[in-house]
Amino acid sequence: MVTTLSAPVVIPSLLAVGVLLLLCAVWPQEADDLFSQGQRWVSHHFDWFYSLAVTVFLVFLIVVAASRFGDIRLGPDDAKPEFSFISWSAMLFAAGMGIGLMYFGVGEPMQHYLKPPTVAGSTPAAAREAMLTTFFHWGFHAWAVYGVMGLVLAYFGFRYNLPLTMRSGLYPLLRHRINGVWGHTVDAFALVATIAGIATTLGYGVLQLSAGLHQVGGWNTDSDWFRTALVLAVVVLAGLSAATGLDRGVRRLSEINLTLAFLLLAFVIVTGPTVFLFQALSENIGNYLSSAVALSLHTFAYEPAREANWFGNWTILYWAWWISWSPFVGMFIARISRGRTIRQFVVGVLLVPTAFNLLWMTAFGNSAIWLDTHVALGGLAQTATNVDALLFHFFEYFPLTKLLSWLAIVLIAVFFVTSADSGAFVIDTIASRGAVNSPLWQRLFWAAVLGATATILLAAGGLKALQAVTLVAALPVALIMLALCYGLWQGLRADRAHYSQDLAPSTNFWSGRHWRRRLEQMVHQTTEPQVRQFLRETVLPAFQDVAAELRGTGADAVIHQDENDGSMRLIVPHDGLRDFVYGVRPVRKTLPAFLVRNAADPEAQGHIHEPVTFFEDGREGYDIQYLRQEEVIADILRQYERYLSLNADQRTHLLSRAPGHTEARKAAPD
Structure with a gap:
């Protein structure tokens, strides 16, 4: 059978995933306790590092885009973008955070509103702080993490013609050693983190889909058989999408996602408290922009333990989550960005998804808070802890509740298929050391691995343990990403010196x-x-x-x-x-x-x-x-x-x- 898989990367990765699955499936409670303690230890001792690192990523991207390096193209000088701006934006949105917006669009603002870090809960001040915090978690900093990884991979992959894998970003530091043990180790680590992160997300997504189907259709969705069937359906659809190729499969699914998301968003804005939402959007953006610098480096060092615990359980958790997902999302963004200039890449990655995220969070988050205060009279607050079903409780206060809920279920399902398909593509790219035109069976194999991992974890109750492992793994990934920033800067300097080097005067005068x-x-x-x-x-x-x-x-x-x-x-x-x-x-x-x-x-x-x-x-x-x-x-x-x-x-x-x-x-x- 023809294969492009790299044995030094694939074999250790599958062994590591197998060990993690064994621990999380056979001893789920013990694994959860052990890995959760590791997660809390990392969050407590390195919260300052996460805050500093994520801020450095954002500043680094802005500096690179604003500098003379911003004109450098991701590929040869005559390269053109493969995808239109609309298709490119849709794929950014679908692969990066689409499913997260569905899950947390109502849940996070409501939980911050009820238990904000620094003010009294269920007050106007709490609402303002809830939206500011949500914007901070889903705004520029989150996309800066993805942007750094994507830019490094795209630059060295398309400009230096190196494999489209994480090891290539370390070329300025390791040089030829990226083809040896060090390079294999980095790629294997990225492969394990990507499998664990996507499988965990698929598992939680199945829980939300199950809650939605139970809420809307009254189905019995608690059985392992039903959840296994859902995972199998997602994997089969992802396989069909993979068979059509990236240009047709993921692109079309992403465009469908974006269309459905805009329909849902428009319906909530029009049928909800429309004027209030636009007023809130303006104030939310103003608060976010004016507080961005202070929030970036705020570690709650001078606040009581309650606020410090909140910081570790929310902000640091988010930073670790975005970092742990960066090999997957960054790789996918890199793959679809060939031909764009660095400035176009940075502006697009930072501004387009962030703008949509802020609009989405305002529409759903502020609507939920307004409805809970003026209509539900605390009804939404009572179910805020059940995040799996909270979105569907939210729809009960809108007209056409059933239709709206089914639209959300379809949107969530398509998001999951897109994530599984693009995830299988990214995993196959890492496992093949960036090889192009790998056989279709490899992508189908990785889609099956993701489905099997999610199914085992759902049946054994080991999702939380694997999630904790993924978040602990974010610490070394953050260190690697800082090295990638240094390597990218060195590569850009060499690039500019190479292409700006003119012929010597002795050649200009020479007649032969x-x-x-x-x-x-x-x-x-x-x-x-x-x-x-x-x-x-x-x-x-x-x-x-x-x-x-x-x-x-x-x-x-x-x-x-x-x-x-x-x-x-x-x-x-x-x-x-x-x-x-x-x-x-x-x-x-x-x-x-x-x-x-x-x-x-x-x-x-x-x-x-x-x-x-x-x-x-x-x-x-x-x-x-x-x-x-x-x-x-x-x-x-x-x-x-x-x-x-x-x-x-x-x-x-x-x-x-x-x-x-x-x-x-x-x-x-x-």
Whole structure:
């Protein structure tokens, strides 16, 4: 059977998943206690680190997008986006947080409203703080986590042509070692985290679907057989979607998701407290933007233990959850973003989903709080702890309750199919080390693995334990992501230097004559005596010819030589202006190790000497070692023409009128 799977990644990953399943299925309570203690320990001791790391991710993305690196394309310079902006946005929304919005759109604002961290519950202040906190958890910071992972993978995958896997982001740090044990370990870790995260989410999604079907249809949905059937249905539909390919399957499902979500959102806004919702949206956005900096680094260090516990159980839990999901969502975002510039990527990933999230949370969260206060009179608050069914209790206060609930069930189901399909695609990509055109059976296999994992955990009651494992694993993932940020910055610097490197002046002037001599110079390292000889035999005569011609026109020109550093310069003074100086000096440069190893000269050393120009205004010089005498003269005249042109420009007088250095005008013998 044809396969692209990488054994060093797949085998350890499946063994690790098998061990975790065994623990969570055979000893669910013990595993839950053990892993939950680990989760609480990590949250308590590293809450500051999570807050700092997530904030760094957001600032890093903004800086990269605003810098000159923002114009770099994710792929070759002529690459074009594979998907339209609408399709791309729909897939971002569906893969990243679509199912979470359905689950927490009502549940989180209501729980914060009833038990806010710093004010009294069930008050207007509590409502304001509930929406601010919800915005914070689902806004820019969450998408910055996904954005960093997605940008790193897309950049190194499409720009450096490295495998579209997590190991590739560490290329600037590990270099060739990404193909060894270190790279296999990183990818295996990402594979286990992705399987655990998606399977856990599928499990909780089945619980919400079951609650909805029980609430709406009155079905008995508590049996393991029914939940297993739901998982099987999701896996089968995901397999059918996988068979049609990413461009057709996931894209079409995502567009269906977005359409249904907008219909549901519009219905809630129009039939709910419409004017209040728009007023609340404006105030929510204002509160969020004005409080974003303070919230980003707030760790409740000075608050009582109650608030600190709330911080660990909510904000830190969210940051850990987004980080643990970042290999999956980031990989998927990277795959669909080829051809976009870095600036387009960052703006799209940060702004588009965040804007939709804020609108969604306002429509559902503020509507729930308003209904509980004005209509239900505490009825929603009484069921707020049952998050699985809370959305469907919320719909009871709207017209067309049954139709609305069925629409939500369909939307949740399609979200799950999309998550399972895109999850199988991402897992297969990691397991295949980024191989393209892997056989269909592999994606179907991973979809089956996800379904089997979710089914076993549901039957054994081990979902909470595996969720705790996933959140603990977020700590090393966060450390890896910080390393990825450093690696990306190094890669971008190398990218900009590579593509902005122009041909040397010696090439611009070169006509192709004496090419054998020039080739010999290029493949052998130039020594300092050879550079000094070049200055005496080529540069100095060129200076003398130009100086003699200038003197013949009535201008002054002097040549100065410095025996200490071997430099020489041609100086043309002008009264009231900065002197024109064209100088050349020997410069010693260190060579990269691989150039020394591959040099044609068997006695090659780790450095080279070059004749490099320098100028009075401090501009960066360049190597002229391949120029012949008449070409040096042409370069001098080019720089002199620039000098005269700048002096005639009123905008540059602040520099050109600066006092020139005249102490070196003493002429050397011609």
